[in-house]
Amino acid sequence: MMQNYKNHIRYYAPHHFVFYPIIGVLIAITVRQAIVDEANSLLWIFLSISFLIMGWLSFMVRQHYALTLQNRIVVLEMRFRYYTLTGQRLEPLEERLSFGQIAALRFASDEELPGLVERTLKEQLSSGQIKKAIKNWLPDNSRV
Numbered sequence: 001m002m003q004n005y006k007n008h009i010r011y012y013a014p015h016h017f018v019f020y021p022i023i024g025v026l027i028a029i030t031v032r033q034a035i036v037d038e039a040n041s042l043l044w045i046f047l048s049i050s051f052l053i054m055g056w057l058s059f060m061v062r063q064h065y066a067l068t069l070q071n072r073i074v075v076l077e078m079r080f081r082y083y084t085l086t087g088q089r090l091e092p093l094e095e096r097l098s099f100g101q102i103a104a105l106r107f108a109s110d111e112e113l114p115g116l117v118e119r120t121l122k123e124q125l126s127s128g129q130i131k132k133a134i135k136n137w138l139p140d141n142s143r144v
Contacts, residue, residue: 109136
């Protein structure tokens with residue numbers, strides 16, 4: 001299917017059209033009952049808070065999945081860039097680099113990257129030190 005303005009938004013039907021509306025309705029019902037049913041208001045408040053936490057946790061887990069996937073893509077991007085620039089694979093060096101270091105290295109320009117990887121390995125630069133060492137930044141405007 002050809003993408004355009006009308007169809008570019010993606011929905012995940014179980015979340016957007018089933019789970020979140022049900023959670024919203026349950027929260028509304030339990031809040032109303034907490035106000036109306038004074039004898040059992042603590043129970044209704046507990047249920048309201050439980051449904052609110054359930055909705056919040058499901059949203060946070062969804063965000064966690066996106067960030068995990070994004071981190072994997074960052075590593076793959078760096079493997080590709082490093083190989084393209086040096087003709088050598090980054091994988092053997094990855095066990096000596098943290099994800100934070102790899103993520104920081106991706107801001108380095110193509111000219112700086114190979115040397116900065118070597119320096120990072122020799123001096124065990126932190127991600128902050130790597131970022132401060134970069135002279136020519138490649139911006140990342142797409143991070144979640």
